[in-house]
Amino acid sequence: MAIRPVLKEWARRAHGRLTYRATQLLSGHGCFGAFLCQIGREESASCHHCPCDEDTAQHTLETCPAWARERSVLVAAVGQDLSLRAVVARMLESEEKWQAVLTFCEAVVSQKEAAEREREASADAPTIRRRLTGRRRRQFNLLMPLLDGPRTTDSGESAGR
Numbered sequence: 001m002a003i004r005p006v007l008k009e010w011a012r013r014a015h016g017r018l019t020y021r022a023t024q025l026l027s028g029h030g031c032f033g034a035f036l037c038q039i040g041r042e043e044s045a046s047c048h049h050c051p052c053d054e055d056t057a058q059h060t061l062e063t064c065p066a067w068a069r070e071r072s073v074l075v076a077a078v079g080q081d082l083s084l085r086a087v088v089a090r091m092l093e094s095e096e097k098w099q100a101v102l103t104f105c106e107a108v109v110s111q112k113e114a115a116e117r118e119r120e121a122s123a124d125a126p127t128i129r130r131r132l133t134g135r136r137r138r139q140f141n142l143l144m145p146l147l148d149g150p151r152t153t154d155s156g157e158s159a160g161r
């Protein structure tokens with residue numbers, strides 16, 4: 001079966017029935033190292049969940065060992081062939097298979113999103129340190145007039161005492 005009619009039918013049925021996370025996994029545009037690297041959000045395309053040096057949607061779906069448990073549930077529903085083309089075709093075969101793919105995407109992509117948020121939070125740490133440095137600099141600048149004070153206001157303030 002040619003892929004184009006399958007995709008056309010798939011898109012018709014998918015309308016309004018795909019979750020954001022399923023769309024990420026099926027399009028590859030989501031929290032996958034290779035994509036994040038491509039758009040400049042990460043420095044490396046490598047997987048944060050296994051030693052693989054290229055984290056793609058296909059890696060997540062088919063091979064990443066981190067998602068073996070979720071994958072076994074998916075394979076039980078749609079079969080061993082987890083190529084994107086096969087998965088898209090299986091989704092059309094029954095509601096059960098469609099739901100199995102959505103369940104996998106929700107479970108796995110939500111965990112990848114959580115891991116990405118944690119990385120972003122720790123990546124913010126240097127920014128916070130920079131902000132502290134800035135505050136320290138401002139505090140130092142506030143102190144400067146006081147340090148200069150005795151020289152410039154010497155006569156007036158000394159006269160007050």
Ligand SMILES: [Zn+2]
Pocket residue numbers: 047048049050051052055059063064065066
């Ligand atoms: Zn991996």
